[in-house]
Amino acid sequence: MSDNLEQSFSQGGFSPENASQNVSSSQEEVRVKTETMEMEPVEPTMDEQSYSLGEVPQAYLLDPEICLPLNSDTLSQPEGNLNSMVDEINHHIQEEVALIQKHQKSVDYWEERIEKNKALIQRNFEKARKNNESTSYDKRNRDYWWSRSEQVELDYQNAEVASRADEWSWLIRKYGLKNPDGSPIDAKSPIVEELCNGGCKNLSMRYRASGDKYEELKRERERENVQLARENAKYKSTNETLQKYVSATYEDHIEPLQTGILLLKELAAKLKSYVTQDNNVSYGDLREWAELYLNEFLKDHSGVKQSVVTDFRRIASIPLPPENC
Template identity: 55%
Template sequence: MSENQEIETNQGHDPMAVLPGQDGRKSEMVEPSTQNLNRVDESIDSQSYFLGEVPQANQVDPHAFLPLNSDRLIGSINVVEKLLYEVGVLIEDEVGAIQKHQKRITFWEDRIEKNRALVKQNEHKIKQNTTDALYDKKNRDYWLGRSEEVEIDYSHAEVAARTQDWAWLIKKYGLKNADGSPISEKSHCVEELCNGEIKNLSAEYLATGNKYENARKEKETESSRLVRENAKLHNSNDVLQGYISAVYTNDIEPLQDGILLLKEFGVKLKSLGQEDKATYGEMRAWAEPFLSDFIKMNSRVPQAIVTHFRKLSSIPLPPEFC
């Protein structure tokens, strides 16, 4: 056969075609049987469900890998000790967060105590001012009364215009001349001399009375200012107390609930650690209902702590928490 004939013969040949058998029939491709594999999968799933386990394909998170319920907690690796360590770290973190909030509260409490000390100091000053103002008022009334009395006595002596009355007025108030000598009741200008001295004496008494009146007004003004200052201090303390209550309610108490949850988990782990054959199934059987009841009783427990609890206790979680 020539080369040209061989080329013509091979042009219509498909190298991927199935060659006929010896009996002239084409060979058929045999599909691999998966029946045995399906049986194996079904037997594994049935066994898992029988043990109270959820097969990986049917878990909430298809990407999560969780130990089986039958897996031991204590084996080549002591899972209990590892979990206890992680629980301890979480508790320390929560305690640290509480301490940060406590520092804020301590600062506010110091402010409150300082404000209270100022309030007491102001109240003491107000009380003292009230007492002093009362004495100032009495002194004012006394000296103003003296000034008025001097004027009245002079008017009586002036109306009487008798030597005896002038002598009485001069001796009663110790009226003197400009050189310091006593005024003579027999002087022909006794009226003018007594009038000048009485005016001076009355003005002196009046000035003394006004001095006490001004002192009384200053004390009352100061007391009014201190009352307003105390009102501001009381309002400030009320606001700070509100801050403290809010931090306790919104921050510290939820963290304390979280610490309590972790401590309860730690107690359970220690109990499981005393059993050589403790399994994940036992831990889950306790953890999930306990967590449910705990959240009902302590609804403010932080979600982060709940998520950590679920992770540590190997409870299935949605993908976003894993």
């Protein structure tokens, strides 16, 4: 391109027409060279190959053994290592105990409500029992007065059918029938039937009213017993629900936490026993014991929390997946 420009200068000086022709010819040469070049394939990198297979590139994987000491390393090195491990276990135990206490507060509250409901159920039961006793007496009193009312009417009907002075006299003496002014009724009076009829009706109504009072008392007590039964059913249903809460809290939270504490305490006891031994105790010895103990423990206690198992394995230097290191 520079040769063409020099030629244009030498042939007659610089002109816009010559310059544009030279630039066009240079661009054409570049285009031809580009079209004739062969594209060389680019080799994919290892990371690209891993991603295409749905894998994480090897460069980002963490060796599970990278954070573990060697089996030959002693537990006493560095100095105070065993005590720090025991302190860490105690810290985890305190956290688990705090969680148990938190759940225990809920359990205590539910159990307190259960006991209160039981007391209310017992109170209602005693009240219903007394109502039943009173109801039986109410029935007797009601039946007595109602039968008295019916008997008065029956005796009047018998005297009316007989229509004799001695029958009216017997009826008057039996029930103490009197005239409206309070004087005794004369059995020989021509209007004795009307007088006895009015007196017997009034007496029968009074007896009937007395029986009705006991009937109303009986019904009130029966209605109250129905209400007490409904309340007791509600309290029992609430207690069943609360008892399910208590059982679920123990099974799903408290018992797994208690089991985890047992596991951590066993590890702490083992580490404390190493403190009194020689400095020859190695990580390999700890791992050998910890793996065997953990295997047997998990067979007997399948509900232990996974986080506690992870802490146990990490403190005991048992190999873990990379994300737990």
